[in-house]
Amino acid sequence: MRLDGHRESENVEDARGQGGGGGRFIGGRGIGIGTVAVAVVAGWIFGINPLTILGMLSGGGSPVVEQQAPAGAPPATDPKARFVSMVLADTEDVWRAQFSAIGKTYREPKLRLYTGSEVTACGGGQAAMGPFYCPADEKVYIDLSFYETMRTRLGAPGDFAQAYVIAHEIGHHVQNLLGVSEQVQRARQRSDERTGNQLSVRLELQADCYAGLWAHHAQRSRQILETGDVEEGLNAAAQIGDDAMQRNAGRQVVQERFTHGSSAQRVTWFKRGMEGGKLEGCDTFRAAQ
Template sequence: MRWQDREGSNNVEDRRGSSGGGGSGKPVGILGLIILLVGAYYGVDLSGVVGVQQAGSPQTQQSQPYQASPQEQELAKLSSVVLRETEKVWGAYFQKHGATYQAPKMVLYNGATSTACGAGSASVGPFYCPADQKLYIDLSFYNTMKKDLGAEGDAAFAYVLAHEVGHHVQTVTGTIQKVSEAQQRVSKKEANLLSVKLELQADCYAGVWGHFAEKDSLFEAGDIEEAYNAAESVGDDRLQERAQGYAVPHTFTHGTSAQRKAWFDKGLKTGDINQCNTFAAN
């Protein structure tokens, strides 16, 4: 990716090296359903948890100067640039439709941190919290992608971030709230299916971003293939087969590898948010 000389986002909150990040958020859930992480081998994704109160998070205190490795410094810069690129794409889209895009804040942390959706930790990987409209990431997840998921490269990491921003777009457009309300009225199996549709739409939104990023010459040869590989690597079927040797389809919450790649591809090729109506698709 050609990101090194591009502008970074101002919406980055760096909590790395801070103490008091364990969090005191209340446990939350939708019918006891905790959605599995996008991209993580183990853990949870709080993107579907919307029935929470915006509780004030305890202020973190700097314990000592944080010394990031050269790799982590690069990943922090990459993340900031990708976030800025999503701000430009979604800002232009909302402006075109007579609205103002309120960009999310990205929180960099290490180990654990507090969120309005409860306590977050590195073990859960990147996640988005609708209650505070922030996306959280411990940059060590890049190594998890590379070593445990077989997905590496700047574009693979950018896909993960763009997916989480997709959840933010769902929040500001009201989709996550509607899905949450619907999940409370149906069985767990049906709630899982709604979760799959929500996640696949976020994949499609990530593709919409990629469509315009590609036009803006952000991607180089091989980058799209890296993003496709990342989408496939986090399919429920592949994660379950890797973890336990078999897949249980009715427990899927994010979609299969084929579905995730297909919806990302649809957004990438069309650049049209209207093509991302996963809820109307079979």
Template structure:
């Protein structure tokens, strides 16, 4: 992927090496356990961690979060993340007003190592990258890219860019007003239906990542031979069914929160081929 010529975003905060910060927070061991419990039960680990922090007297993680270095980092991994974020800004600043008649408000990107705090509570590496709608920020420990290569055999610049663009896709959903409506609905329904709503949100973010890549390639010729295959392998590797099989358990579709490998590949491809936000409406799709 040709990313070196992308504009690097200034909406980056680098907290790597800073630790958790803030008094009264949970220990790393406790956060890891809560993360594993949330994954096993199909509950967002951020909800469990945030609740535990409040019970422990930690208060709002957002109020306690530390401040890192502002602006694009100088190391290669940090520059890569800032460049991909900058390119998503350039694409969505044009595409969202044109296709959805909405102005685009760029999210912030926080780089951290080990653990940090977010507007949605504590965050730690085992949770993977995530978007917090409360502070409109994407959080990522960049060692996740090493984990993709080591555990899932899904490496490559475009595969890593897809991960970042997926989280930015959640921000686009937030700008469109989709995330608040889904979260409200999830509080009104049972677990199985709430999981289905989560799957639709995740698959739409996959598709929106494809929309970004479509327009980035049109304007900057950013994709090279093999890039699309990299991203598709990554989407396949992190499907719920694939992860459940790898963990040694049986596949339970009602517990899916992100979608199957086939679904994730298909919706990413839909965005790549069409470049249209409207084509990513997983909530109207008769078949996921």
């Protein structure tokens, strides 16, 4: 990716080194490393958000929201943090313009870097969960060690693959601002498990399409892509499909348990966003399949 010389976002919080190594508390009970491991594995196998499982394992109910430790900007000499900051800035530019075009104002999210574990308004976050977005505080959370996991364990190397991960989570922020996430949540509460999972798949595929939409406009305005970048992004989308994750966990592929979409679906919608670059082209909820 060509990001040298691009501006860096002022919305990055650096909380690395502040995490509680033994685990945080949710709902009054301690969440240790073993519990987190159970949550992550169960999430991969059964297609459930690990944060939801952690809430159940910790006694249920609403999570106790603890005060986050103050966090400043990352050091200017940290290349990984600068990369994340430049990608975030690029998403800000793209989505500000997209919202303006439909008569809305884009509210920029924060991106919080952490190490190990972190308190969020959605409950306790752990590095093993991978990057995630919390709508309650409008923040994207990422432990940068996940990028090494992408390269060595998920078979998804490359800087554009890393940028795709951030753009996907920003896609969830866009859904939150547009009210899509709330509508899906209400519909899931009225639905059976199978229908609820199908709604989750459409929500995730739309976030993939929004990631592609970002790439379309970033390339059009600032020529960020280099040879091989598109292939890196498509490969990353394929490697984190539900069918690929189930196979990697040694399980039979069960489509009814999909919550993010198959590898083919994720690739298709990411490509659709990249090629079309239009919000209406990412309406996964009106798509026949």
